[in-house]
C-alpha cells in the first residue's frame with residue numbers, strides 16, 4: 001500500500017524529475033537545497049503539529065487543513081494553479097490522524113469548546129454536528145486516494161500525487177494506486 005522512497009530510483013518515472021520527485025529527494029534523500037524564486041508545487045497536508053517538511057525556501061505553496069482535506073479550500077487550490085502557475089500537487093495524509101473517527105471525539109470537542117472558548121453547550125453541539133461530517137476522514141489512506149481522484153477530475157491538466165507521512169520515522173511515502 002505504501003511505497004518507500006529511499007533513492008531516486010525508487011521514484012516512479014511519472015514523478016521523477018518533477019517537483020513531486022524533488023519533494024521526495026529533499027525530504028527523504030537529503031538532496032542539497034536548490035534556490036527558488038517561485039513556488040514549484042502545492043502541498044496539501046494535515047494541520048497536525050507532529051509533521052515537518054524538509055524543503056527549500058519558496059519551493060511550495062502549503063495548505064494545511066485537518067486530514068489534508070481540501071474540500072473547503074478549493075479557491076486556494078485554484079489560486080495556486082491560476083496565479084501561482086503550479087502544475088503539481090501532492091496530498092499528504094499521515095497515520096494517527098485526529099480527523100479519523102471524529103464522532104468518537106464528540107464529547108471532548110463539545111466540552112472543550114464550552115470550557116476553552118466560552119461557548120454554551122447547545123452552540124458547541126450544533127457546531128460539531130454541522131461540520132464533523134464534512135471533516136471526517138474515515139481511513140487516512142483511502143481518504144487521500146479519493147481526494148486525489150476528486151482533484152484530478154477538477155484539475156485535469158495538473159499532476160496530483162497521493163503521499164503519506166509516517167509519524168514514527170518522519171518520512172514521506174507514495175501511496176500505491178490501482179490505476180485502471
Ligand SMILES: [Zn+2]
Pocket residue numbers: 046047048066067068094096097098099
Ligand atoms: Zn491529521
